[in-house]
Amino acid sequence: MKTWLITGCSSGFGRRLALAAALRGDQVIATARNAKSLEEMAAPFAGRMITLPLDVTDAASAKAAVARADEAFGGFDVLVNNAGYGLFGAIEEGTPEEYRTMFEVNVFGLIETTRAALPVLRRKSGTIVNMSSGAGIAGSGGAGYYNAAKFAVEGLSEALAGELKPFGIKVMIVEPGPFRTDFLGRSIAMAANEMPEYAASSRRHYRETNNGNQAGDPDKAIAVILQAVDAEAPPLHLPLGPAAHAIAERKLAAFRSDIDAWRDISIATDFDQP
Template identity: 60%
Template sequence: MTPRRWLITGCSAGLGRVLAEAVLDRGDQAVVTARDPRSLEDLVAAHPGTCRAVTLDVTREGDAAAAISVAEQEFGGLDVLVNNAGQGMVGAIEEGSPEEYRPLFETNVFGVIETTRAALPALRKAGGGRIVMMSSGAGIAGSAGSGYYNATKFAVEGLSEALAQEVSPFGIATIIVEPGPFRTEFLGRSMRMAAAEMPEYAGISAGGRRRYRAEHDGRQPGDPRKAIDVLLRAVDAEHPPLHLPLGAGVYAAARRKFAGFLQTMDEWEPLASRTAFDDA
């Protein structure tokens, strides 16, 4: 297979770091990015001919375009964009403040939009490629205590489904990756907690989400390298999946949601579908 040319956001840790290592180890070329590229110096040292480290803060205007220019200048183009940079937030909806949740949307939603917009001309110029959107199982089903994070990932899902239809005529495939809990630093440094901790929510599921972080950080069941192996197979597939849940727990949660959704549709469709004008 011809080596691919990648740009990956959020490579300092987590799935982004494991993905960067995997694509470089298999002989692909990659522009790896982080807010502080010094965290990526070992990748460049290990792969001096195929790796370039670039500063990229997805919330800062111009950073994405500059990183894509490096891919074009150093490697002659871009084949795969991975929108991986992101952060989480725990707290009930009532507990969150604008100072806490607006930056979450800036990174997880608007940063993804601007990075994708900047990359599309290069992907179209290459005559095809892949756009990998790192969503989450939290983008499939909402859960108490994660509402703001759910909202950002639901936005990524809708954006990506529309994008897939827009770019498929150019030979560009979109893959929405929906990981469950994998053993990365996500529950640690990538997760912010709502400063307000209201006693009204402490004994119910929103409060339980706070305890989940403390109890499961570093103990998640998912193996990041196995997740990346599946992701690479999807990227390399002739017909990649639009949705790629990762982890047995995500599949179980999705099936529960879809089963409930279908049951509600069956119950209410006879009444709720009869909403057109009588002469329509």
Template identity: 45%
Template sequence: MSDTEHRRWLITGCSTGFGRFLAEAALARGDQVLLTARKPEVLADLAAQYPDTARAIKLDVTNPDDVAAAVAAGDEAFGGIDVLINNAGFSVVGAIEELEPEEYRPLYETNLFGVLNMVRAFTPQMRARGSGVLGVVSSVGGQIASPGMAHYSATKSAVEMIHEGMQGELAPFGVRTLIIEPGLFRTAIIGSLWYPKNIMPEYDHASGAVRRRMDGAVGNEPGDPVKAAKLIIEQVYDDNAPLRLPLGIGAAQRIKDKAARVTANMEALEARADNTSFDKA
């Protein structure tokens, strides 16, 4: 599809953050967007601004009925969806021992299983059509786990592996996957972080330090979400775009540094690892 053509988007979590900025950018270029939020009334202004190309619906990605209704809404409004961006998600900041199951399980339900619900719902129409983009807003944390952020990184790493695996599954059908890996951007995500009910002083050096750093970063994040949205759209329209899209100053370098550490680890143990097979003395 050329840059002059238009695509039909469904973006989850459009009420704030990347979802809102990306929806605004896609609509501004003339694309059609199915706007989604748990409370769709917060999208009324955007839907009213673009009455011919925007529709707002209720969507909780953990609710199978909502997901099925989103497929039907995309078909009714636009005749289908070309681009699915799984953006809805949240984060908790706490050490593994600090967080109770009722605090971390919802994270997996939304960030991981919600993404799977959406992907499974929209893949059939893209595969049958022979085109489409399945994108997910992951994070630099999808590649690098930090103290206090292990659960969040686990959900993001999982969806990265899902989209990496789907890349090979769906390429023969003309469907691409895109993994978006932002660093800190000036959106509402930091201000909406969840903290544990029972904060343990034993982890003040780890999760406590992360919480203080996050609190101090609100309103001072270096990333510009308007520029990020523009780059995401460019990658969606580029049929030869690579699988991963790092976003923000230092994001690519941090991921490259992690890759270098993993490579060094493998090189240090490669010979000994190879010697554990049956055909080695």
């Protein structure tokens, strides 16, 4: 039996993962800014799922939630950094109020929650699951700020994997493609300053036409995450769904093409040997 601390459980993957873990007999600390929204979900599990308020943008809130989880269950084995949302819009369209707020949740909130949880995880040699996205694999027009936030999650996670390996802590970056959650609904903000110059790369039409029509089955995605967490050797990168895999394949091919085309020139940059 594992014990999970999951952020952002009010909807989407966070809520589904909390339920799936509890249904298989694990203990779950489900968190959200408004913990009352989680009480109905937790009620059937007779204390195996507890709910706690956690605003990831508040370091004190993260520390308090970790302390209460440690008190309730003697720690936890798995931290899932799921809380976050997307911001769509061209780089020129975005404002500091929009993109800095998104970074506070998606990047700095993840950092604060992870830092608060590490003393517990080092004691229990657990697992950190950081929810990224296909947008964390490759950038695309109209999603630059969201790309940048998820790229930060990817880099931080890779560094964490190296730092925490001596403690037996595993790190996994989950990179979903389009799944039929409410991500394109309540979990996406659009840059308010819509500029006609960027109509060709706008994600507004994508959001309007794909919300609720995504091909991915979120319950199947959750089953894969559970299987990976249980694995003796979980992957560092876990793209989910055919779209995410296609993004990864295109990125690898383009990266390889650039490296090969410019190899001889770009590596000839050391000082000449006497």
